[in-house]
Amino acid sequence: MAGGLKAAIVGSGPAGMYTAGALNSKCPGCQIDILDKLATPYGLVRAGVAPDHQTTKNVSRAYDKIMENDNVRFVGNLGLGDDISIAMLREIYDVVVLAVGTPKDRTLGIPGEDLEGVFGAQTFVYWYNGHPEFRDAVPHLDITNAIVIGNGNVALDVARVMLRTPKEMAQSDLAEHAGEHIFSSPVRTIRIVGRRGPEHAQFSSKELSELKQMDGAIPYCDASVIPEHFNSGDKKTDKVVNTNLDLLREYSQNVPSGNARKLSLDFYLSPVAILGDDKIEAVRLEKNVIKDGKAVGTGEFVEYPCDLLVTCIGYEMTMLDGLTIEHGKIKNTEGRVDDGLYVVGWAKRGPSGTIGTNRLDSQAVVDRILKDRCDDTSSSKPGPKGLDDYVRENNIQTVSFEDWQKIDMAEKESAAGPSPRRKFVRKRDMLSLIRESNA
Numbered sequence: 001m002a003g004g005l006k007a008a009i010v011g012s013g014p015a016g017m018y019t020a021g022a023l024n025s026k027c028p029g030c031q032i033d034i035l036d037k038l039a040t041p042y043g044l045v046r047a048g049v050a051p052d053h054q055t056t057k058n059v060s061r062a063y064d065k066i067m068e069n070d071n072v073r074f075v076g077n078l079g080l081g082d083d084i085s086i087a088m089l090r091e092i093y094d095v096v097v098l099a100v101g102t103p104k105d106r107t108l109g110i111p112g113e114d115l116e117g118v119f120g121a122q123t124f125v126y127w128y129n130g131h132p133e134f135r136d137a138v139p140h141l142d143i144t145n146a147i148v149i150g151n152g153n154v155a156l157d158v159a160r161v162m163l164r165t166p167k168e169m170a171q172s173d174l175a176e177h178a179g180e181h182i183f184s185s186p187v188r189t190i191r192i193v194g195r196r197g198p199e200h201a202q203f204s205s206k207e208l209s210e211l212k213q214m215d216g217a218i219p220y221c222d223a224s225v226i227p228e229h230f231n232s233g234d235k236k237t238d239k240v241v242n243t244n245l246d247l248l249r250e251y252s253q254n255v256p257s258g259n260a261r262k263l264s265l266d267f268y269l270s271p272v273a274i275l276g277d278d279k280i281e282a283v284r285l286e287k288n289v290i291k292d293g294k295a296v297g298t299g300e301f302v303e304y305p306c307d308l309l310v311t312c313i314g315y316e317m318t319m320l321d322g323l324t325i326e327h328g329k330i331k332n333t334e335g336r337v338d339d340g341l342y343v344v345g346w347a348k349r350g351p352s353g354t355i356g357t358n359r360l361d362s363q364a365v366v367d368r369i370l371k372d373r374c375d376d377t378s379s380s381k382p383g384p385k386g387l388d389d390y391v392r393e394n395n396i397q398t399v400s401f402e403d404w405q406k407i408d409m410a411e412k413e414s415a416a417g418p419s420p421r422r423k424f425v426r427k428r429d430m431l432s433l434i435r436e437s438n439a
Contacts, residue, residue: 005030005373006383007095010080012036013043014355015345016099017063018362024069026366031383032072033093037079038132039399039430040407041067043101045355047131050157051172052164054420059355067401073384075391076399077431083396086321090340092386094379095369098330098343099362102315102351106328108149112274117143121154121312128161128182130175130423132430138178141185143307147283149271150312151194151201158310159190159263160210163217171418175425189262190217191304195270195288195295198248199230205243212250217261223252225267270297274309282306315351335365342369403434 005027009016012034020032040046042060049056066072078084080100089096105120107113119138126134146162148155161174166183174182194201198221211219226248230241248265256262269285276282283306288295316328324331329350330343337343344362346352353361382389391398399407407430411421424430 004379005095006093006379006381007032007097007369008089008093008387009034009097009099010036010089011043011099011101011345011347012041012063012074012076013099013101013345013358014045014059014063015101015347015358015362016097017042017066018359019097019099019344019366020072021062021066022363022366023369024066024072026370030071033075033384033387034073035075035078035080035084035089037077037082039076039404039427039434041074041076041401041404047126047129049129050125050161051129051174052161052169053157054171054173056355057173074399074401074404075387076404077427078391078396078398081321083394084390086323086341088390092382092390094340094381094383095373096341097365097369098320098337098341098347099345100320100347102317102328102346104316104318105311106314106316108271108311108313110271110273112276112280115274115276116279117276117307118274118280118309119311121150121158121310122315124158124310125154128175128178130173130178130425132425132427135175135177135425138181141181141187141308143185143187144189145305146187146190146308146310147304147306148190148192148310148312151192151196151203151267152312153202153204153207155192155310155312156203156207156211158312159192160214162187162190163214163261163263165215168215171420173419173421173423175423177425187261187308189264191264191266193266193269193271193285195268196290197267198226198245198265199241201244201267203244205240205247208244208247211263212247214263216259217263218254218256219251219263219265220254220256221248221251221265222267223249226252268295269302270295272297272301274306275303280306280309283309315346317347335368336372339372397431397435399430399434403438406437407433 009019020034042063045057045060105122123137127137148159232238268288271283272286273284274280282303284301284303286297287300317325330347332343332348335342335348342365344365345358411423414422
């Protein structure tokens with residue numbers, strides 16, 4: 001394909017960065033602008049990965065390498081919809097790729113979800129990770145009993161982070177405001193609740209095993225719900241599930257004592273109502289059995305006291321600039337939305353897979369882009385220069401990758417002890433730092 005293709009990638013998380021890397025490799029001479037509404041790049045690597053999982057965050061080093069290319073730019077603090085429209089981007093660039101994720105928590109659809117003390121996973125995780133738009137989302141953790149709905153790694157992250165001690169989190173990048181609430185919380189019991197059985201849980205064995213390494217909390221599971229063995233015919237799946245079942249059997253032997261807090265892994269329960277007047281006081285759950293592979297209610301109910309409920313049941317797409325949303329994602333055909341308009345990552349396929357899953361997915365969409373644009377011999381679109389003109393005319397203070405490096409350095413320099421960084425959690429503070437350093 002001839003060079004000169006001008007592309008805008010909206011979203012600098014893993015899907016966007018892998019798209020930029022693949023496009024840069026496969027389309028010599030292209031110009032790539034990576035746009036983000038935040039002043040910081042890399043999306044969920046910063047705002048979604050648990051703060052005590054620093055090794056996972058090291059993937060950002062590969063993204064830094066992509067940003068070293070002269071034809072690739074980061075343009076932060078430029079929000080799609082708020083600052084610029086898809087239509088305008090399509091006027092400026094030959095190709096626009098949406099890597100915007102799925103920004104809305106799925107709801108339970110039960111009475112009481114609007115009560116004080118009920119949060120979606122995204123809100124709660126963004127809060128403790130220091131996302132600027134969620135700095136004040138959780139006003140306090142003055143609670144005794146918490147329930148986390150969901151049987152995936154996000155549910156484990158939420159519960160584990162709430163139960164960690166200051167010593168355990170010393171090498172993390174937990175946001176300072178969140179640490180103040182978490183470490184002073186009087187929480188005694190957290191339940192992680194799933195509607196199906198232990199063999200159906202989507203926990204990774206690594207994350208599940210971390211629960212036994214907590215200093216001040218003891219994991220527990222009722223032995224009567226744990227099957228002796230799991231066999232699906234798929235060796236890889238069977239190994240993961242049976243490792244998890246062994247871990248749960250180990251946890252079933254635990255007996256909380258002294259001041260240790262309890263993390264209970266509960267199964268075969270579905271929430272049917274959140275109880276309370278203005279704020280949550282309890283959760284009513286229905287006991288389930290599995291019929292034809294589905295969780296079916298038995299008509300028998302239990303109620304657990306609850307001061308905080310976090311739902312970790314997935315995410316979905318919201319309305320975006322007139323695009324068609326189907327089944328919680330942007331309607332597309334192999335990543336193609338319209339002529340010159342594409343989508344990658346969770347916004348394309350739904351919220352599934354790991355960080356690495358986005359790499360193959362993004363490469364496939366780039367191949368589709370090159371196939372669609374293979375007859376192009378030149379570009380008449382203004383590209384990066386056109387964006388610069390638009391930003392200047394609309395008086396928008398954008399953030400370059402060099403600006404982000406100044407923010408990054410300031411965070412690292414202000415870190416306490418072994419912590420890798422002390423995050424800025426207000427966009428205005430980041431922009432002030434940039435203005436002062438560029439003055």
